[in-house]
Amino acid sequence: MSGVRLKLEHRVRPMAGLSSCGDAVVEAIAPDWHFIAVIDALGHGPEAEDSARAAEAAIRASAGSPLETVFAAVHRALSKRRGVVMGGLLAQAATFTFAGVGNVEIFSPTEVNRPVSMAGTLGGGAYRFRAFTLPMRSGQRWVLASDGLNAREAGPLITQLTTKPATTLADTLMAKAGRDTDDVSLVVIDVEGAAS
């Protein structure tokens, strides 16, 4: 993958008072194919966790496939379970592709326009798929998060902590922008060693 390295720092926690979690961060790798996704199953508790695990298994089973195929595989895997929303970044060669379905957040580096997630739910009813091709450069920091993270609070924190280690950012986001009323998941992706 042309010398590029993605350094990930992720956090996942269930909503206050619950032990099972319907959010998940998934990293799946195949030759020239590195996918990082945030999954948020509808609702909370064990059934939501079951959906998140089924979605993760579907991603792993389709590793190496085009992004649209991965989303379709997750959709099919959840036909008898609760639906999920999902956003993911696929790194191939020196390019990212983002796709999202439903309410998931992506925070892009300042010089890159933020792609948008499409309406819908995987596994539930219909969904729209659209992939965005994005530049990959050394020094970029991307953040994917579920709606358990308050995006209006998270955005300024990401800017303020731009020179801090990813662990500091991830911990601060959880502490200051994580909602107690929902499962929370986030992943900080630092791009190292790509052509800039």
Ligand SMILES: [Mn+2]
């Ligand atoms: Mn949520």
